[in-house]
Amino acid sequence: MINKVISSIASAVKDIPDGATVMIGGFGEAGSPTALIHGLIDQGAKELTVINNNTGNGEVGLAALIASGRVKKMICSYPRSSHSKVFPDLYRAGEIMLEIVPQGTLAERIRAGGAGIPAFYTATTVNTPLAEGKEIRRIDGRDYVLEYGLKADYALIKCEKADRLGNLIYNKTARNFNPIMCTAANITIVQARKIVDVGGLEPENVITPNIFVNRVVEVANPVIESDLVAEGISYP
Amino acid sequence: MINKVISSIASAVKDIPDGATVMIGGFGEAGSPTALIHGLIDQGAKELTVINNNTGNGEVGLAALIASGRVKKMICSYPRSSHSKVFPDLYRAGEIMLEIVPQGTLAERIRAGGAGIPAFYTATTVNTPLAEGKEIRRIDGRDYVLEYGLKADYALIKCEKADRLGNLIYNKTARNFNPIMCTAANITIVQARKIVDVGGLEPENVITPNIFVNRVVEVANPVIESDLVAEGISYP
Amino acid sequence: MTGCINGWTREQMAMRAARDIPDGSYVNLGIGIPELVAKFVPDGREFIYHTENGLLGMGPEPAPGEEDSELINAGKKAVTALPGASFFHHGDSFTMIRGGHIDVCVLGAMQISQHGDLANWSTGAKGAIPAVGGAMDLVAGVKTIFVISQHTTKNGAAKLVEKCSYPLTGKQVVTRIFSDLAIIDVTPEGFRVRELAPGIGFEEVCAKTDAPLLPLEET
Amino acid sequence: MTGCINGWTREQMAMRAARDIPDGSYVNLGIGIPELVAKFVPDGREFIYHTENGLLGMGPEPAPGEEDSELINAGKKAVTALPGASFFHHGDSFTMIRGGHIDVCVLGAMQISQHGDLANWSTGAKGAIPAVGGAMDLVAGVKTIFVISQHTTKNGAAKLVEKCSYPLTGKQVVTRIFSDLAIIDVTPEGFRVRELAPGIGFEEVCAKTDAPLLPLEET
Numbered sequence: 001m002i003n004k005v006i007s008s009i010a011s012a013v014k015d016i017p018d019g020a021t022v023m024i025g026g027f028g029e030a031g032s033p034t035a036l037i038h039g040l041i042d043q044g045a046k047e048l049t050v051i052n053n054n055t056g057n058g059e060v061g062l063a064a065l066i067a068s069g070r071v072k073k074m075i076c077s078y079p080r081s082s083h084s085k086v087f088p089d090l091y092r093a094g095e096i097m098l099e100i101v102p103q104g105t106l107a108e109r110i111r112a113g114g115a116g117i118p119a120f121y122t123a124t125t126v127n128t129p130l131a132e133g134k135e136i137r138r139i140d141g142r143d144y145v146l147e148y149g150l151k152a153d154y155a156l157i158k159c160e161k162a163d164r165l166g167n168l169i170y171n172k173t174a175r176n177f178n179p180i181m182c183t184a185a186n187i188t189i190v191q192a193r194k195i196v197d198v199g200g201l202e203p204e205n206v207i208t209p210n211i212f213v214n215r216v217v218e219v220a221n222p223v224i225e226s227d228l229v230a231e232g233i234s235y236p
Numbered sequence: 237m238i239n240k241v242i243s244s245i246a247s248a249v250k251d252i253p254d255g256a257t258v259m260i261g262g263f264g265e266a267g268s269p270t271a272l273i274h275g276l277i278d279q280g281a282k283e284l285t286v287i288n289n290n291t292g293n294g295e296v297g298l299a300a301l302i303a304s305g306r307v308k309k310m311i312c313s314y315p316r317s318s319h320s321k322v323f324p325d326l327y328r329a330g331e332i333m334l335e336i337v338p339q340g341t342l343a344e345r346i347r348a349g350g351a352g353i354p355a356f357y358t359a360t361t362v363n364t365p366l367a368e369g370k371e372i373r374r375i376d377g378r379d380y381v382l383e384y385g386l387k388a389d390y391a392l393i394k395c396e397k398a399d400r401l402g403n404l405i406y407n408k409t410a411r412n413f414n415p416i417m418c419t420a421a422n423i424t425i426v427q428a429r430k431i432v433d434v435g436g437l438e439p440e441n442v443i444t445p446n447i448f449v450n451r452v453v454e455v456a457n458p459v460i461e462s463d464l465v466a467e468g469i470s471y472p
Numbered sequence: 473m474t475g476c477i478n479g480w481t482r483e484q485m486a487m488r489a490a491r492d493i494p495d496g497s498y499v500n501l502g503i504g505i506p507e508l509v510a511k512f513v514p515d516g517r518e519f520i521y522h523t524e525n526g527l528l529g530m531g532p533e534p535a536p537g538e539e540d541s542e543l544i545n546a547g548k549k550a551v552t553a554l555p556g557a558s559f560f561h562h563g564d565s566f567t568m569i570r571g572g573h574i575d576v577c578v579l580g581a582m583q584i585s586q587h588g589d590l591a592n593w594s595t596g597a598k599g600a601i602p603a604v605g606g607a608m609d610l611v612a613g614v615k616t617i618f619v620i621s622q623h624t625t626k627n628g629a630a631k632l633v634e635k636c637s638y639p640l641t642g643k644q645v646v647t648r649i650f651s652d653l654a655i656i657d658v659t660p661e662g663f664r665v666r667e668l669a670p671g672i673g674f675e676e677v678c679a680k681t682d683a684p685l686l687p688l689e690e691t
Numbered sequence: 692m693t694g695c696i697n698g699w700t701r702e703q704m705a706m707r708a709a710r711d712i713p714d715g716s717y718v719n720l721g722i723g724i725p726e727l728v729a730k731f732v733p734d735g736r737e738f739i740y741h742t743e744n745g746l747l748g749m750g751p752e753p754a755p756g757e758e759d760s761e762l763i764n765a766g767k768k769a770v771t772a773l774p775g776a777s778f779f780h781h782g783d784s785f786t787m788i789r790g791g792h793i794d795v796c797v798l799g800a801m802q803i804s805q806h807g808d809l810a811n812w813s814t815g816a817k818g819a820i821p822a823v824g825g826a827m828d829l830v831a832g833v834k835t836i837f838v839i840s841q842h843t844t845k846n847g848a849a850k851l852v853e854k855c856s857y858p859l860t861g862k863q864v865v866t867r868i869f870s871d872l873a874i875i876d877v878t879p880e881g882f883r884v885r886e887l888a889p890g891i892g893f894e895e896v897c898a899k900t901d902a903p904l905l906p907l908e909e910t
Binding site: 263264265266267289313314315316318323324327328334336337338339340341342343344346347358359360361362363364365366406407408409410411412413414415416443460461462 | 742743744745746759760761762763764767772778779780781782784785788789815818820821822823824825826827828831832858859860861862
């Protein structure tokens with residue numbers, strides 16, 4: 001019987017090695033798999049390349065992972081943290097690398113990585129410094145820049161409901177990067193607010209089909225990052 | 237007030253001009269907008285380029301449109317008709333052009349067209365006759381072929397439920413090419429089994445957001461092509 | 473500074489921009505003053521708001537206490553979803569943007585050139601953290617780009633310039649600028665005043681613009 | 692022809708292929724004999740079937756009278772959806788295929804070369820209607836490609852050949868062939884018999900194969 005449910009966060013993330021590339025879902029705190037990120041901090045993997053739209057909030061979740069010194073490189077569109085100077089300080093000190101990618105190009109590169117598309121053309125960044133050094137091609141009279149698909153060794157994902165096969169649904173704008181990241185990682189690890197019986201998700205409404213998911217952990221009452229930030233909490 | 241509902245099929249398709257490129261949803265008969273296709277036959281536009289996975293069934297729907305002599309070129313993956321020799325006969329007689337595209341490349345070209353991606357690379361067709369004359373690029377040690385996004389002037393779409401804003405949901409495997417075609421056409425015309433009030437579709441479950449839809453016609457009891465074929469009906 | 477009202481307030485700039493959005497438009501609003509546009513939908517028009525983090529049919533901010541940390545806009549502020557809304561992932565959201573499906577986007581600006589080049593993501597200064605977000609995708613993909621911006625920086629430097637000195641967000645993308653002093657079109661001949669704010673003269677706008685400025689066309 | 696049972700039936704070929712699919716695999720089955728594989732899931736294993744027209748978790752054909760013209764497989768036959776199934780559009784369906792997410796695909800063949808090249812979509816003959824469907828995407832994207840096929844054509848021509856004369860579907864893609872006469876691996880050294888069907892000798896398989904054939908490896 002296929003059963004992707006893992007009983008603890010620690011075992012769900014235990015094999016992430018030093019040097020891994022990790023996609024982390026979420027846009028700001030919405031859809032952020034904070035429990036899994038904290039599990040990764042506890043686990044200790046270092047020299048990570050992290051792909052997320054931002055750089056975390058306060059000193060919890062992704063911001064705490066960055067603060068722990070375990071992130072070698074961030075790939076993101078908007079490397080500003082709410083209520084935090086964690087990333088800017090490390091960046092100015094030369095202790096973290098940054099690859100800045102426009103949000104839509106980031107999304108498409110992830111989607112392409114998951115879909116077996118190694119490269120594609122887009123008009124985004126043409127005639128800007130972010131296109132420097134990249135191949136430009138004129139197609140039907142307009143210039144486009146060549147961008148490459150992005151893949152990861154692991155993806156850390158937050159969803160609303162999952163079943164043991166790994167089908168997922170999300171909640172409102174917490175969906176964001178999560179479904180495309182599920183497709184682009186070798187191992188996709190999901191924190192679900194609730195695990196339901198197989199058949200408990202309507203086939204028409206499944207957002208992430210189970211083929212894209214490897215492990216599911218139930219986190220019934222996930223922390224809300226802005227609450228932690230408001231309370232002044234730093235993880236760990 | 238935004239209201240995309242059109243009262244008749246005839247008015248929904250009336251401006252499709254000669255020479256138009258028309259995407260038609262459906263895979264076999266599932267999701268085929270047969271009522272709209274019959275409306276297009278009645279309307280009379282000719283010299284059409286049609287994009288669909290197949291070439292229709294029997295002598296109704298797409299097969300009937302082809303039989304009417306109005307289709308100059310088919311772009312499809314599997315130009316075989318069930319219970320019909322309409323396409324093969326015209327093709328062998330040199331009266332219709334054919335661009336054969338693998339099903340996944342066809343889907344991705346349509347998706348790319350809708351997403352503003354003018355071209356992308358894929359491994360599909362490499363080392364086959366279908367890659368002849370196309371650009372090959374080696375990326376990370378594997379060869380890929382360059383394929384271009386596909387757009388259309390019009391898309392004819394079948395869905396299960398729509399609202400007046402143009403939000404759509406589909407029924408089972410009748411979804412197929414319909415959602416991506418909605419994104420890739422300049423004017424998307426939808427035949428919906430039922431039009432519901434705005435708010436009647438759950439925002440989490442909308443498959444085609446209304447931004448991709450221009451016109452919606454209710455066809456409460458659409459014909460089922462295989463029934464027509466079984467009855468030996470030819471349209472018109 | 474006197475008590476006289478010269479020029480437009482932030483709200484008035486937003487209202488002017490809203491007036492120029494056609495009925496039925498799909499609209500994306502940038503962070504900051506552009507967000508105010510949503511308050512000023514002209515009577516008889518309906519706009520559908522898109523936010524790039526995955527919501528079409530975005531409504532106003534919720535009542536205090538009704539905020540949901542999983543229902544936010546691109547500026548990460550709590551919003552609502554109107555009837556007829558839909559949620560989708562980032563890939564699909566930027567299909568809407570990159571694919572040319574959004575009609576109008578209203579953005580803020582650091583600099584706008586007389587040819588419509590926009591700079592709004594980085595000063596390019598050493599030590600600055602570049603943060604582009606979705607701005608480059610929006611200017612590359614949306615049919616009409618409006619800018620709402622104070623006419624000059626806090627230090628009085630011109631934002632409307634012959635050539636941007638900051639790194640570009642996009643080239644030849646802005647079509648109309650709503651500043652506190654004037655509404656200005658980007659035309660093939662350069663900046664042209666379309667309307668002056670109350671109490672503002674053409675000469676004053678010229679003085680605060682670092683590029684040639686064409687006067688109102690007589691009609 | 693005698694009444695003796697020599698070689699495997701279509702069902703037996705499908706059963707042998709099913710045996711070689713690991714537990715928990717995501718599987719796509721081509722049209723024809725490959726469809727029979729779904730009937731022979733070995734005890735203790737669970738496979739999840741994908742059909743490229745937008746269904747993961749495909750179940751068996753429905754009872755007569757229960758068919759739904761909007762619930763079909765890639766061969767356009769009525770199927771069912773099992774608990775845990777999901778529906779999706781063609782773009783997402785081929786993300787699964789092209790993106791390397793499907794573990795095993797079982798296809799039919801017109802010709803297979805000793806290097807694993809597959810030809811199964813067109814004879815290339817004048818007047819033939821080429822019809823590729825999803826076959827090229829499957830061989831390009833799926834990790835393991837099995838072929839189930841009669842060892843020879845109806846006319847007795849070899850299907851296992853040194854070099855395909857028909858247009859290719861993909862190059863070096865097939866890893867194992869389940870024919871009515873034998874199970875044959877495509878190895879770096881060429882075709883190697885893995886198992887002979889009952890009543891079939893190595894010499895007979897050699898005689899019906901137009902390429903060098905390596906015998907069973909002694910273990």
